[in-house]
Amino acid sequence: MDSLRNIPAIDELLSDHRVKTIEDSVIRHVVVRKLREAVNEVRSRLRAENANLPRAEIADAVITKLSQELEQLKKPTLKKVVNATGVVLHTNLGRALLAPSAARYLTEIAEAYVNLEIDLETGERGSRYVHVEDLLINLTGAEAALVVNNNAAAVLLALNTMASGREVIVSRGQLVEIGGSFRIPEVMKASGARLVEVGTTNKTYLRDYEEAITENTALLLSVHPSNYRILGFTSEVPLEHLAQLGKKTGLPIMQDLGSGVLCDLTEWKLPGEPTVRECIERGADIVTFSGDKMLGGPQAGIIVGKKRYVEAMKKNQLTRALRVDKLTIAALEATLIEYLTGKQFDNIPALRMLTMDENALLARAEHLEKMLVEALGSYGKVKSVRVVRTEDRVGGGAYPLHALSGYAVEVTVEEGTLGTTAKKLRTGEPAVLARTRDSSLIFSVRTLLEGDYEIIAGRMQDILKG
Numbered sequence: 001m002d003s004l005r006n007i008p009a010i011d012e013l014l015s016d017h018r019v020k021t022i023e024d025s026v027i028r029h030v031v032v033r034k035l036r037e038a039v040n041e042v043r044s045r046l047r048a049e050n051a052n053l054p055r056a057e058i059a060d061a062v063i064t065k066l067s068q069e070l071e072q073l074k075k076p077t078l079k080k081v082v083n084a085t086g087v088v089l090h091t092n093l094g095r096a097l098l099a100p101s102a103a104r105y106l107t108e109i110a111e112a113y114v115n116l117e118i119d120l121e122t123g124e125r126g127s128r129y130v131h132v133e134d135l136l137i138n139l140t141g142a143e144a145a146l147v148v149n150n151n152a153a154a155v156l157l158a159l160n161t162m163a164s165g166r167e168v169i170v171s172r173g174q175l176v177e178i179g180g181s182f183r184i185p186e187v188m189k190a191s192g193a194r195l196v197e198v199g200t201t202n203k204t205y206l207r208d209y210e211e212a213i214t215e216n217t218a219l220l221l222s223v224h225p226s227n228y229r230i231l232g233f234t235s236e237v238p239l240e241h242l243a244q245l246g247k248k249t250g251l252p253i254m255q256d257l258g259s260g261v262l263c264d265l266t267e268w269k270l271p272g273e274p275t276v277r278e279c280i281e282r283g284a285d286i287v288t289f290s291g292d293k294m295l296g297g298p299q300a301g302i303i304v305g306k307k308r309y310v311e312a313m314k315k316n317q318l319t320r321a322l323r324v325d326k327l328t329i330a331a332l333e334a335t336l337i338e339y340l341t342g343k344q345f346d347n348i349p350a351l352r353m354l355t356m357d358e359n360a361l362l363a364r365a366e367h368l369e370k371m372l373v374e375a376l377g378s379y380g381k382v383k384s385v386r387v388v389r390t391e392d393r394v395g396g397g398a399y400p401l402h403a404l405s406g407y408a409v410e411v412t413v414e415e416g417t418l419g420t421t422a423k424k425l426r427t428g429e430p431a432v433l434a435r436t437r438d439s440s441l442i443f444s445v446r447t448l449l450e451g452d453y454e455i456i457a458g459r460m461q462d463i464l465k466g
């Protein structure tokens, strides 16, 4: 216990030349705070081990700890991850990658003053919402558009504006939960609207909506079942029938589309998700969707539809709380311009990955296989390296039942070493996320970027040679 008395005082440690050097690169009050933590930790350790250390050694231990902690704190926690999962819009990995044009434009805008809320023509105050509106109107055929922070915000704002204090009719088959935190009944509650459920989980008919309409009804809501499908004995009311009922009763129809496909994908065997334009054509008065799912842009919630509803949303106080910044607007504008110019399949990473040709995927897998064989060939811990077929996924709550057939490299490791290998891949730098199966790591090539092949081979070599 004596060595506890040997622990140097904070002031004494602060005058140590090593701590002075640390202070060159970290502000003082954080150094002091972390120094106290390091002292406390060393004290607990000495107590637990009942160790007897001289003063200088204790100081060394504290300063080493301090320096490690501060080095850690200086590194950003958000970092690049190599996505070898084959899930293109992986919510946990940040969904869509931006197109190079969007990333470039975003950087340019970030470091400059911009005409975010000024009309340069008149010199008068303008609105940040004009910037993407024309593009969205032209691409979707809607009368008006508004962009907020994410689709959850878009749904909240639309419901609050159009139905607060009144009733919204939704089919029981569409009371979805997306990604753990977005649940239609809860968003409805938060918006101040009252949910009226109709039909059953598997069958809802037009007459169910019709019978539920009262003088308190504000809106008929259709929610796209993004991340699930009800199969078998099922029936949902098509949007155009709902729209006819809306016309007859004077009620607006809102479609929460989720993914927001902006262009026709049937050519790439990705059928079944309606495009935003189709929803407008079929009679939806308001359509909401995400910017970072199938659209392939930044996180955003996009609302398109009838001008009078969108104008009312713009005037809602909530809009101020849900508003997007100039960076989102910049990235979204550049992404939408790719669609306008018909370059989306070449330049938007999500769409490029989703529509990648199988032969190209096979060639990529063979390339990765070759690199891994070269890197790992002589290690006993590796049983085999081979190209396999794989089922990749769209992700982001789109096409839940649709497997994208692709290719991967399967690396089979010695029995019992898979867990540690996968963990080292995840926790090292750059982090690599792959799927695992039996005793194998599966590296899907669809979601790999240029340079990722070398990273995977290098990291696998470092992990398995030791």
Ligand SMILES: *Cc1c(COP(=O)(O)O)cnc(C)c1O
Pocket: 150, 151, 152, 153, 155, 176, 178, 182, 223, 224, 225, 226, 227, 256, 257, 258, 259, 289, 290, 291, 300, 301, 396, 397
């Ligand atoms: C994804 C999704 C949402 C939530 O969108 P975020 O942009 O993640 O907030 C809402 N509704 C549907 C139908 C969705 O698919």
